[in-house]
Amino acid sequence: MLSPEATTKIDYELTKYPADQRQAAVMSALRIVQTERGWLSKESITEVAQYLGMPEIAAMEVATFYNMYDLSPVGKYKVTICTNISCMLRGSDEIVSHLQNKLGVGFNEVTSDGKFCLKEGECMGCCGGAPLMHVNNTEMHEFLTTDKVDAIIEGLK
Amino acid sequence: MVASSKPVVKTDLAGQTLVTLRTLTEENPASLETYLKLGGYAALKRVVTEKVKPTDIITEVKTSGLRGRGGAGFPTGLKWSFMPRYFDGVKYLVCNTDEGEPGTFKDRDIIRYNPHQLIEGMAIAAYTLGARVGYNYIHGEIWQDYEIFEAALHEAKAAGYLGENLFGTNFSFDLYAVHGYGAYICGEETALIESIEGKKGQPRFKPPFPASYGVFGKPTNVNNTESYTSIPWIMQNGGQAFADLGVPNSGGTKLFSISGHVEKPGNYEVNMGMPFTELLALAGGIWKGRQLKAVIPGGPSTAVMPASAIMGATMDYDGLSKARSSLGAGSMIVMDDTTCMVKALHRLAYFFYEESCGQCTPCREGTGWVYRVIDRIVKGQGKMEDLDLLTDVSNNIAGRTICALGEAAATPVLSFIKHFRPEFEYYIQHGKSMVDGK
Ligand SMILES: Cc1cc2nc3c(=O)[nH]c(=O)nc-3n(C[C@H](O)[C@H](O)[C@H](O)COP(=O)(O)O)c2cc1C
Ligand code: SF4
Ligand code: FES
Numbered sequence: 001m002l003s004p005e006a007t008t009k010i011d012y013e014l015t016k017y018p019a020d021q022r023q024a025a026v027m028s029a030l031r032i033v034q035t036e037r038g039w040l041s042k043e044s045i046t047e048v049a050q051y052l053g054m055p056e057i058a059a060m061e062v063a064t065f066y067n068m069y070d071l072s073p074v075g076k077y078k079v080t081i082c083t084n085i086s087c088m089l090r091g092s093d094e095i096v097s098h099l100q101n102k103l104g105v106g107f108n109e110v111t112s113d114g115k116f117c118l119k120e121g122e123c124m125g126c127c128g129g130a131p132l133m134h135v136n137n138t139e140m141h142e143f144l145t146t147d148k149v150d151a152i153i154e155g156l157k
Numbered sequence: 158m159v160a161s162s163k164p165v166v167k168t169d170l171a172g173q174t175l176v177t178l179r180t181l182t183e184e185n186p187a188s189l190e191t192y193l194k195l196g197g198y199a200a201l202k203r204v205v206t207e208k209v210k211p212t213d214i215i216t217e218v219k220t221s222g223l224r225g226r227g228g229a230g231f232p233t234g235l236k237w238s239f240m241p242r243y244f245d246g247v248k249y250l251v252c253n254t255d256e257g258e259p260g261t262f263k264d265r266d267i268i269r270y271n272p273h274q275l276i277e278g279m280a281i282a283a284y285t286l287g288a289r290v291g292y293n294y295i296h297g298e299i300w301q302d303y304e305i306f307e308a309a310l311h312e313a314k315a316a317g318y319l320g321e322n323l324f325g326t327n328f329s330f331d332l333y334a335v336h337g338y339g340a341y342i343c344g345e346e347t348a349l350i351e352s353i354e355g356k357k358g359q360p361r362f363k364p365p366f367p368a369s370y371g372v373f374g375k376p377t378n379v380n381n382t383e384s385y386t387s388i389p390w391i392m393q394n395g396g397q398a399f400a401d402l403g404v405p406n407s408g409g410t411k412l413f414s415i416s417g418h419v420e421k422p423g424n425y426e427v428n429m430g431m432p433f434t435e436l437l438a439l440a441g442g443i444w445k446g447r448q449l450k451a452v453i454p455g456g457p458s459t460a461v462m463p464a465s466a467i468m469g470a471t472m473d474y475d476g477l478s479k480a481r482s483s484l485g486a487g488s489m490i491v492m493d494d495t496t497c498m499v500k501a502l503h504r505l506a507y508f509f510y511e512e513s514c515g516q517c518t519p520c521r522e523g524t525g526w527v528y529r530v531i532d533r534i535v536k537g538q539g540k541m542e543d544l545d546l547l548t549d550v551s552n553n554i555a556g557r558t559i560c561a562l563g564e565a566a567a568t569p570v571l572s573f574i575k576h577f578r579p580e581f582e583y584y585i586q587h588g589k590s591m592v593d594g595k
Contacts, residue, residue, distance in 0.1 A: 016333040016335065021354070021373060023356075024353060025355065058355075058356070061357050065357035066340045067338075067340065085505055086416035086417055086490055089490070089501075090418075122257070122512065125262050125264075125296055126265060126299065128414060128415070134298065137297065137300060139300075140300075
């Protein structure tokens with residue numbers, strides 16, 4: 001069942017749309033539930049669909065189409081690094097190898113203690129701050145150096 | 158109230174003309190207080206309380222020479238005149254803050270440093286077009302900035318600049334922030350509309366265009382963030398004053414996102430028509446004292462230009478089309494002489510392959526094919542025929558698709574091979590890069 005906190009937040013999103021367009025809130029509802037539970041299981045998606053009164057398959061389509069929804073566990077911290085052209089030109093490859101060595105995982109893998117998952121991202125529209133990474137879809141860290149990456153990772157308990 | 162507003166990172170504003178980022182001169186740029194101090198919301202108040210005729214506003218916007226800043230450069234005043242005047246029901250206004258084409262990061266600075274000017278611009282547009290409800294669709298990657306914008310909306314509403322019966326008139330406008338969650342294609346306006354409706358972001362067949370069938374099937378006007386944010390300045394200073402900032406056919410200022418091999422990457426707002434060399438100098442020039450090799454002037458969907466072609470160019474619509482590329486969204490990706498063009502294209506090809514929504518066969522199959530061929534070249538397994546194959550496949554994507562992504566995907570392939578063919582040939586012959594030897 002969706003938590004009262006989640007339904008309060010989803011209800012706020014629903015105020016943005018006409019009363020007969022509850023499905024419009026699915027993007028934010030999935031985000032809210034994912035933030036609370038760490039990732040989106042099939043059951044979570046079903047609960048969102050039921051709450052919004054939309055077909056389950058339609059909610060599933062949305063969850064699979066947009067790449068910031070995680071349909072499998074991503075550890076406590078999902079670290080996404082952009083490797084697209086502007087970031088590549090400023091050394092994102094070096095940051096990627098540093099992180100892979102440090103955490104001992106490749107892309108889409110979770111560390112054995114379940115703490116970190118590394119993801120390769122597409123352009124995040126912040127290329128002026130390259131190289132950069134995102135933690136748990138919310139915190140943007142820009143102008144990365146290997147030292148800065150170390151400090152950020154140490155800070156994630 | 159906008160507690161999360163960050164301090165300004167950029168302090169050197171010399172050489173810039175601040176229109177859409179005019180709060181950058183201030184301590185706390187995103188706050189309502191700052192915006193009001195700079196004369197904010199006065200234009201909205203004037204048009205609403207004096208009941209300025211919508212057709213007069215459209216004329217002013219036409220005079221300004223403002224062209225859509227989302228990439229296509231369509232004249233904003235003309236677009237506004239397509240919205241049906243009378244419609245029995247709610248009309249919508251949509252702002253496109255979904256940038257995510259590599260090299261594009263200008264609208265982010267507007268929503269985090271000058272959100273109120275965007276809100277005012279949208280409110281003036283809503284008044285002009287009779288739109289009752291608006292959405293600003295912001296890509297999900299910049300969550301902290303989304304929150305700044307949403308806080309600004311609450312602030313504007315509390316101060317009486319959004320909501321019902323503004324300034325005691327019968328004009329009402331509600332504006333909301335909504336978000337994407339990792340799909341570049343949602344920047345295409347009809348995919349964006351699908352996404353607002355809570356669907357996967359697949360572009361619609363056009364016609365019908367959004368002006369007749371947009372959000373929830375209602376007439377909808379879609380503009381880019383920078384386009385709307387220019388409006389308050391135009392209404393305050395007049396369309397002609399805006400036009401005069403730029404050059405013929407390219408009115409006003411333009412925000413250039415400069416990334417890659419420059420000393421000071423970032424956004425620079427300058428008068429249209431500025432020589433490329435001057436703009437490059439603002440960004441500190443090429444980093445590490447190296448030489449310029451190439452520039453993608455307007456985002457990957459615009460043709461790459463070798464240094465020799467861009468050095469003499471001016472940064473405006475005509476200036477760049479004369480130099481055989483285009484202004485696009487003003488996303489300048491700068492590459493120095495250590496850049497391997499084969500590897501650069503490899504990244505771009507992957508991007509378009511990954512981001513194709515898959516609806517049209519030429520785009521879905523073509524982007525995949527192009528990526529696989531470049532991938533095998535990079536792995537040292539390329540053949541000379543591959544270059545013609547790449548050209549062929551790309552030519553067959555363009556023009557045969559529902560949206561412009563297909564064409565956008567073809568442009569880098571065709572222009573990279575055209576201008577840097579020897580590098581591709583060397584890579585194929587030697588199985589490694591001519592530039593970095595790897
Ligand atoms: C694949 C694709 C991606 C696009 N991405 C964006 C975008 O991120 N931001 C944007 O404003 N326009 C984008 N556009 C253009 C929009 O479809 C639309 O033309 C624009 O938002 C209109 O606003 P304007 O006239 O003010 O430029 C994109 C178009 C295509 C085909
Ligand atoms: S051109 Fe590509 S991205 Fe655009 S609708 Fe067709 S398949 Fe989708
Ligand atoms: S290319 Fe990395 S954020 Fe845009």
